Amino acid sequence: MKGSLSFFLISLVAILLGTCRGGELRKHFYEETCPEAEDIVQKIIWENVALNSTLPAKFLRMHFHDCFVRGCDASVLIDSTASNSAEKDSIPNQTVGGFDVIEEVKTELEKKCPGIVSCADIVALATRDSVSFQFEKPLWEVLTGRRDGRISLVSEANSQIPPPSFNFSQLKQSFASKGLTVHDLVVLSGGHTIGVGHCNFFSRRLYNFTGKGDADPSLDSTYAAFLRTKCRSLADNTTIVEMDPGSGMDFDNNYYKILRQNKGMFQSDAALLTDNGASNIVDELLDPAKFFTEFAQSMERLGAVGVLTGTSGEIRKKCNVVTIVIAGKATELISQHVMMVKESGKFSKTAEIADCLTSSQIRGRSHSLTLRRMWTWLPKIWIMTKRYNVPVATGVAGRGIDIPDVAHVINYDMPGNIEMHTHLIGRTGRAGKLV
Ligand code: HEM
Numbered sequence: 001m002k003g004s005l006s007f008f009l010i011s012l013v014a015i016l017l018g019t020c021r022g023g024e025l026r027k028h029f030y031e032e033t034c035p036e037a038e039d040i041v042q043k044i045i046w047e048n049v050a051l052n053s054t055l056p057a058k059f060l061r062m063h064f065h066d067c068f069v070r071g072c073d074a075s076v077l078i079d080s081t082a083s084n085s086a087e088k089d090s091i092p093n094q095t096v097g098g099f100d101v102i103e104e105v106k107t108e109l110e111k112k113c114p115g116i117v118s119c120a121d122i123v124a125l126a127t128r129d130s131v132s133f134q135f136e137k138p139l140w141e142v143l144t145g146r147r148d149g150r151i152s153l154v155s156e157a158n159s160q161i162p163p164p165s166f167n168f169s170q171l172k173q174s175f176a177s178k179g180l181t182v183h184d185l186v187v188l189s190g191g192h193t194i195g196v197g198h199c200n201f202f203s204r205r206l207y208n209f210t211g212k213g214d215a216d217p218s219l220d221s222t223y224a225a226f227l228r229t230k231c232r233s234l235a236d237n238t239t240i241v242e243m244d245p246g247s248g249m250d251f252d253n254n255y256y257k258i259l260r261q262n263k264g265m266f267q268s269d270a271a272l273l274t275d276n277g278a279s280n281i282v283d284e285l286l287d288p289a290k291f292f293t294e295f296a297q298s299m300e301r302l303g304a305v306g307v308l309t310g311t312s313g314e315i316r317k318k319c320n321v322v323t324i325v326i327a328g329k330a331t332e333l334i335s336q337h338v339m340m341v342k343e344s345g346k347f348s349k350t351a352e353i354a355d356c357l358t359s360s361q362i363r364g365r366s367h368s369l370t371l372r373r374m375w376t377w378l379p380k381i382w383i384m385t386k387r388y389n390v391p392v393a394t395g396v397a398g399r400g401i402d403i404p405d406v407a408h409v410i411n412y413d414m415p416g417n418i419e420m421h422t423h424l425i426g427r428t429g430r431a432g433k434l435v
Contacts, residue, residue: 057195071306
């Protein structure tokens with residue numbers, strides 16, 4: 001009995017982990033709903049890369065940055081608004097580009113099959129197709145079925161995308177927090193075989209490594225002298241330098257060769273040689289065939305980090321804006337705003353909402369509670385003042401309840417479809433008040 005219970009629990013954990021990792025991603029997810037989707041993406045991406053050879057590096061970095069914040073949910077594509085600073089405005093994303101090309105693909109797909117193909121899948125496919133352009137065939141398989149997130153916070157991008165100053169244990173921890181191994185870390189760092197770095201991300205290694213006007217001793221001194229001819233001062237934040245000298249446009253395993261010569265551009269590159277296990281993996285990847293096989297596998301794992309699938313999230317209409325669901329005829333009357341807030345331990349659990357929702361609320365009477373319980377999502381101006389009458393309702397309680405004199409409805413979780421939206425905003429919203 002004990003044995004079967006343990007087996008049940010282990011299976012349950014395995015199923016749950018499986019869900020977090022890969023969800024329901026599968027090959028050719030759009031086969032039935034939009035059979036041309038993958039061809040359309042490839043065509044537009046290849047046309048653009050033919051005109052602009054810097055795009056593969058841009059998409060590869062964009063995909064990595066997307067997947068490291070809230071999973072691969074295209075949150076990196078969302079624009080900031082008056083009430084929200086989005087991931088795009090974070091320090092690491094200032095130099096990410098290619099957003100216009102993603103939008104071009106999305107526009108075309110919306111014409112062919114409206115509301116079907118997610119922006120998150122477009123980023124994953126665009127990355128694969130752009131990097132594969134030089135080989136004229138796909139370098140790795142992209143499973144599809146991702147959905148788009150509705151939250152994008154600058155603070156999360158700043159804290160979750162690893163900076164180039166990270167040492168090995170910080171990198172290992174960062175990747176582990178996304179379910180990725182040291183092996184993935186070393187293999188995916190091989191992405192630095194293409195593209196450029198801005199001087200300000202590595203010039204401390206050239207001019208002031210320990211604060212005494214010195215250079216990083218782990219950087220090859222001839223290469224450091226060369227880099228100083230490019231980056232003339234610590235203040236230079238505009239000059240760009242190829243990360244894989246002489247081979248920065250070719251997707252190959254040359255990164256590991258230069259790494260072994262102590263010519264990795266960032267401290268985070270050099271850090272891979274400071275751990276025996278990681279350093280052994282660097283040696284293995286000096287074999288090109290091994291690199292291509294391993295890179296393909298690690299990209300699939302990266303592309304599955306924290307994905308939203310099934311009915312989670314949404315399929316955005318435009319990749320740079322979260323869709324506000326249109327609520328029927330009264331739409332023109334309703335003023336709708338989206339406010340993104342970081343989930344707080346204090347108010348993240350449905351149980352806590354249900355706790356506030358006393359039976360009196362279900363009977364339709366408004367319920368008084370202190371605002372401190374709700375501080376995570378009410379506008380700051382309301383915090384810590386006095387007691388207000390604030391009715392709190394779960395989705396179930398929200399159905400059909402008419403509470404007079406309610407001026408605002410705040411949906412803590414954005415509903416994914418019009419029906420649910422209409423239920424949740426209730427008569428308040430449909431009467432043209434603020435949602
Ligand atoms: C391991 C931790 C990583 C760190 C600390 C890191 C850091 C950086 C930094 C600082 C830049 C230069 C950005 C600029 O100057 O504009 C860069 C560029 C780049 N990174 Fe990473 N990166 C890491 C991992 C990855 C991974 C996993 C990938 C993809 C698989 C990747 C792909 C790229 C590419 C392609 C570029 C060039 C972008 C361009 O030319 O526009 N990086 N990275």
